[in-house]
Amino acid sequence: MFYEDLSCYAYADAGEVFTDRVDDMRFVSFRPAYERLNVGWLEAGHRWTAGPAPRAFTDRLLAILEAQQVNAMLGLHECDLCPTPLPDSHPWYMPRQGHLRASDGTGEVRVPGHPGTAFAAPYLIGHYVADHGYLPPEPFVDAVLGFDPYGSWPVRFPGVRFPWIPDDAVLRHVDDGECLGI
Numbered sequence: 001m002f003y004e005d006l007s008c009y010a011y012a013d014a015g016e017v018f019t020d021r022v023d024d025m026r027f028v029s030f031r032p033a034y035e036r037l038n039v040g041w042l043e044a045g046h047r048w049t050a051g052p053a054p055r056a057f058t059d060r061l062l063a064i065l066e067a068q069q070v071n072a073m074l075g076l077h078e079c080d081l082c083p084t085p086l087p088d089s090h091p092w093y094m095p096r097q098g099h100l101r102a103s104d105g106t107g108e109v110r111v112p113g114h115p116g117t118a119f120a121a122p123y124l125i126g127h128y129v130a131d132h133g134y135l136p137p138e139p140f141v142d143a144v145l146g147f148d149p150y151g152s153w154p155v156r157f158p159g160v161r162f163p164w165i166p167d168d169a170v171l172r173h174v175d176d177g178e179c180l181g182i
């Protein structure tokens with residue numbers, strides 16, 4: 001699936017379903033109170049920008065991927081930029097060389113941008129950057145470098161440590177735990 005970098009996000013338009021892996025708050029759902037901008041939705045046959053990404057950026061991006069999972073879909077999206085398909089001896093769930101992100105694309109991440117905006121990137125962006133030399137647009141690089149997914153945030157809700165909860169969200173209880181909804 002290809003979207004132009006910095007175009008407006010419309011992939012999962014029903015809202016956000018957010019899992020915070022740091023504090024283990026799962027499947028928090030809300031209508032986003034921010035504009036979402038696509039970054040890193042690459043696909044073979046479409047142009048994308050290659051270049052040396054700062055090491056600190058790559059490290060931070062991979063940390064964000066470890067900390068979040070947004071709008072996880074059933075099934076996996078395999079990278080179609082890799083030159084050869086995975087052999088049977090190396091199935092999708094086994095990591096590849098390098099930063100090992102090749103077939104891990106079953107969700108997205110969010111990175112806060114300017115006030116009122118968040119970047120929306122597919123999970124495969126880590127593989128694209130680390131293994132294919134994809135260089136995202138500078139506003140995204142700056143946003144990633146300025147965002148610590150393990151940092152402490154002003155807490156509106158116990159156990160929720162991301163800053164994008166809209167003001168009209170309320171905490172409700174569901175069978176398998178607490179959840180935010182509106």
Ligand SMILES: [Zn+2]
Pocket residue numbers: 079080081082102127131132
């Ligand atoms: Zn690949």
